Amino acid sequence: MIQTDMIRTDGASLYCERRGNGPALLMISGGGGDAGYYSQVAEALADDYTVLTYDRRGNSRSTVDDRSAPLRMAEQSADALAVLAHHQLTSALVFGGSGGALIGLDLAARHRDVVEGLIAHEPPVFSLLSAGDRALIDELDEITRREGPWPSYLRFMTTIDRADSPAVVHNRVGRRLLGGAMRVGQRLAAYGPRPLREVSRFMGNAEYLMTREFAPFVAFEPDYDALTVSEIPIVIGVGVESRAYYPGRGGDAVAARLGLPVVEFPGAHAGYTQHPAAFATTLRAVLSQLCQPTPQFGE
Structure with missing residues (x-):
């Protein structure tokens, strides 16, 4: 069963979907901003997690009051907080893909008490690339x-x-x-x-x-100092099919900069749409480790 809501936040109304029961998992989409990118993975995880997905402001079924305004990362993180607050949640595990991974990194840096663990799948931090x-x-x-x-x-x-x-x-x-x-x-x-x-x-x-x-x-630069001292367990995800290309290289570069573990996921940059069942299996294993007192990861 999917519960849908419209959530009013500062300057926008956000379309949100909620599935399942268990520990909260917030999934943040990147470019394109649609909750539907994660639908099949969310369904696969709903037996064990309360999975929240949403259309980011200005995208798909969500609205934004000023469509001429550029994206602001602080605003994106505030929207993620608004989704959690609407569901009476004070913290959650977080998964973000591409631009959603950047938002996840920003959320972890700004609100370390909210992020229980983060999987950042191929964050495109171009300042670290060639x-x-x-x-x-x-x-x-x-x-x-x-x-x-x-x-x-x-x-x-x-x-x-x-x-x-x-x-x-x-x-x-x-x-x-x-x-x-x-x-x-x-x-x-x-x-x-x-x-x-x-x-x-x-x-x-x-x-x-x-x-x-x-x-x-593209211009976003994570707050490396805040992330280093946050003590939030963070994993970088990289698609097995995109590791040789700039999205995969971006993930590896962020992991190297922060000394984080890298986990290969099925598919390429959008493996969650290409191979949802296999992607969900890998994500489930990573989430399980993030919930452990001492997470252990290996490529």
């Missing part, structure tokens, strides 16, 4: 400025889990044509069966991601 990886961000910024969010979103989505992108996305005309087709497809899918409607909802966040969230995510 000049080549950072050059990709400059390219995406330029595409957004010159061509708009949909061509930029297309280019972005083809860089996450591969060493190089198809030739067509390196061409301005190709990006415009395919980006336009994606936008039309997203609108048409909204009138299709449920799986297509869900994809349409996910893709409907593309413009907000590329124009309001992407740059602040």
